[in-house]
Amino acid sequence: MNNAIPDQITLNINRFDIRQSVRSDAFYAQEQWTHGRMTLQGALRYDHAWSYFPEQQVGPVRFFPNAVTYPRTTGVEGYHDFWPRGGVAYDVFGTGKTSLKVNLGRYLEAAQNGGLFTALNPTGRLSTMTTRAWTDSNTNYVADCDLLNSAAQDRRASGGDVCGANAIPNFGTEVFESTLDPGLLSGWGVRTGDWLWGASVQHEVLPRVAVEVGYQRRWLVNNVATDNRARAPEDHTEFGVNVPVDSRLPGGGGGVLPGLYNVTPTAATRLTDNYQTLSSTLGEWTQVADSFNLNVTARMRNGLMLQGGFNTGISDNDYCEVRRAIPEWNIVPPTSFTQAPTNPWCDTSSGWVTRATALGSYTIPKIDVQVAGTLRNDQGAQLAANWTAPNSATVGLNRPFAGIAGQTIVVNLIEPGTLYGDRLTQIDMRFAKVLRFGRTRSTVGFDVYNLTNSNAVLTYNQTFVTTTDTWLRPNSVLQSRFVKLSAQIDF
Secondary structure (H helix, E strand, O other): OEOOEOOEEEEEOOOOOOOOEEEEEEEEEEEEEEEOOEEEEEEEEEEEEEEEEOOEEEOOEOOEOOOEEEOOEEOOOEEEEEEEEEEEEEEOOOOOOEEEEEEEEEEEOOOOOOHHHOOOOHHHHOOOEEEEEEEOOOOOOOOOOOOOOOOOEEOHHHOOOEEOOOOOOOOOOOOOOEEEOHHHOEEEOOOOEEEEEEEEEEEEEEOOEEEEEEEEEEEEEOOEEEEEOOOOHHHEEEEEEEOOEOOOOHHHEOOEEEEEEEEOHHHHOOOOOEEEEEHHHOOOOEEEEEEEEEEEEEEOOOOOEEEEEEEEEEEEEEOHHHHHHOOOOOOOOOOOOOOOOOOOOOEEEOOOEEEEEEEEEEEEOOOOEEEEEEEEEEOOOEOOOEEEEEHHHEEOOOOOOOOOOOOEEEEEOOOOOOOEOOOEEEEEEEEEEEEEEOOEEEEEEEEEEOOOOOOOEEEEOOEEOOOOOOOOOEEEEOOOOEEEEEEEEEO
16 A cells, blocks of 8 residues: 555465474594693584475465475585584683683574575475555555456456556466575585684683683675576666655765665566576675673672673675676565665774673572672664665666566665664562471572663664654563562472
8 A cells, every 4th residue: 555545565475384304413522631720622513414305286376276296305515514513621720719711613504494495396486476566546555456467457447446467477377486506405515504713811800800801803704695586687777766855864874875776677577597606606705793792700608699791793794796797586585684676885894892691699588588689781683774665766776666566766875883762771670588497498489570661662663753653662671670479489
């Protein structure tokens, strides 16, 4: 709907079974050695995983009227991987008060009913959803067109509606819209994963009080990208949009936001032919995260326990080379961002994101009352300004949008990682009385959550509209202060 007037319909094929089977077998060995002041730990795991799909049938359903049966199909033929992990701890001064710890490990995508393991499932490779523009000429809120006909239609002469062509040309056909590079389906070291290494120093500054400072670095490997082979880079027009002038936007708005793409009208009519392959075959894609942490722990002889610290980290993501090679990429990869032709941001950083936490507990002697509390202070939500840009706002396109139902696109006007909401602080407390009757020990507890009744904002309305003040209006806040009573009996 656009101001209560229908302008688009969505067609789905979704009433059929999806069957798939994934299996993984592994062997591992681990060992630990202590020599003098040094302790070494090491482990190596071999993993073999594969998948297949039993016989399946699709249809008959409304937009897939002729039933099709797909025989048993092989998915992943066989992955072979070694997972090394290791660490070393060293007593720096031989006093047992200062330790240096270093660790390194590789972690792989789990064998699961998802990802590359199920990407070749024939029932998952069909195009099962599309949109098409719609003008409800007779205002009966029913799409009076032949929806089995994928071509554009104008049925006003017979009392019907105007329906655009299917945005996905191979919707409702037996044409698969995706396939995989054979190199992704078997071999050594092919699975998506990441490496992680870290180092930390822990020191006893006072009796029963320790401080630990650490650093970690994580980077992803074997990213997968999707290349629609029906559309080459030259089948896209790069353009920008005129950013609206608005004091609420960084710098007051204005100017041109470049780096968007739209397929040419000719290429938009071609059947989709998605080809998944390692991103390294298309260009460089780096995803790296660095973090530092500090933690203080005190365990006093009287039973008082205190712990607190902070963690600050930054994540960098650069896939601009891959995007230039496949500007049509329009999927949600297994990362924290969405790639689309109308997303201009391909080299982003989260900025330094910091979280602080603290907790403590103490049992008051003689009266056996437990008192505990936690505090956390988190970075606010990452903010965006998702603006519905009309075709008239484009710069360098000089034609209507192609392959889009309607003549608008949604563009985020704010670079990810540059604007965050207010920080969130929450304090929780617990009070509990210990009751002892013979060999039975009971605890009656009184918990208070969000002690200060903070109304910190969790989510915001990130739809930007120049004519209203609804942008960044809170959608949800921390749950209000509430109390929970509990009892536990141990016998």
